Amino acid sequence: MQYPVQGQWATILTVEEWSAIRAVFDSRKGYFIGRDMKIVKPHQPDYRDHTYMLSGILRCGRTRPDGTLCNTPLRVNRKKDAGHHTYTCLSKSQGGCGGVSRRGDMVDEYVSEAVLAKLEEAAFTASAKQSSWEREEELEEVKSRLDELTRQWNAGNISNDLFFKLAPGLEQETARLRAEAAGFAASVELRQSRASTDVAEIRRRWYLPEAEGGFPISTKRTYIREALHAVIMYPAGQGQKIFNPDLLQPVWREE
Structure with a gap:
């Protein structure tokens, strides 16, 4: 709950009036307001989309005097004459240290590639799972018995x-196991194809303009967010202008 700040000068509002106005504003948070000033409908979950990819995900990795990390979420600065944005730690007066800043487009590209590589790795691992049929030995044993x-x-x-009494059963079992093996191989091939296609499509749309079908x-x-808890950005050093990806530490979520 918020309380009014009482100064040492003549008041404009009483505490009761301030509380009444505050209550009106609080009741309208998260809703669209019509021209008649009435509540219309709630905002969609993505109503206030972030403008920059890593806002709130990047955190300051500068070490404080007590040995702990600053860990402040970085903010975005954009100068009129610059062709790119900058991720910067908040000033000390705002709760940060003001000691970390990095060119935003390069950070965005590095983190994008790290996440896409993680998706590709996960897809490859998923497609490789149980790629060998577990009843292969059983099929070979039945074939061997029929051959013998x-x-x-x-x-x-x-x-x-005796032969025509035993052979049909072995032949049927061989045919059944072979059909099962063929079905398993087809499912593995389909799973691998889908995994490869899905990640390839994600990568393709990642770098496309939104107007051309790219991801917002x-x-x-x-x-x-699904891949990372955060990305810690460490100081680059005074006057250092060469982008060093080693000073970015992705904190991955456990699989």
Whole structure:
């Protein structure tokens, strides 16, 4: 709950009046307001989409005098004459340290590639899971028994009655296991194809303009949030202008 700040001068509002106005504003938070000043409907979840990809995800990695990290979420600065944005730690008066700043477009590209590589790795791992059929040995054993039975019959060691009594069952079992093996191989191939296509499509749309079917910032942030807790940005050093990706530490979520 917020309380009014009482100064040492003549008041404009009483505490009761201030509280009444505050209550009106609080009741309208998260809603669209019509021209008649009445509440219309709630905002959509993505009503206030972030303008920049890593706002609130990047955190300051500068070490404080007590040995702890600053860990302040970085803000975005954009100068009129600059062709890019900058991620910067808040000033000390705002709760940060003001000691970390980095060119935003390069940071965005590095984190994007790290997340896309993580998605590709996960897709490859998923497609590789159980790529070998677990009943392969059983099929080989049935085939071996049928081959041995046939050899014994051809050599005259077993009668026609015994051979034609045992062979059909082994042949049917062989055919059944072969069909199962073919179905498993087809499902593995389909899973691998889908995984490869899905990630390739994500990568393709990641860098496309939104007007051409590219992902909006909100979608990219969703992928990043699913992969990462945060990205810690360490100081680059006084006057250092060369982008060093080693000074960015992704904090991955456990799989």
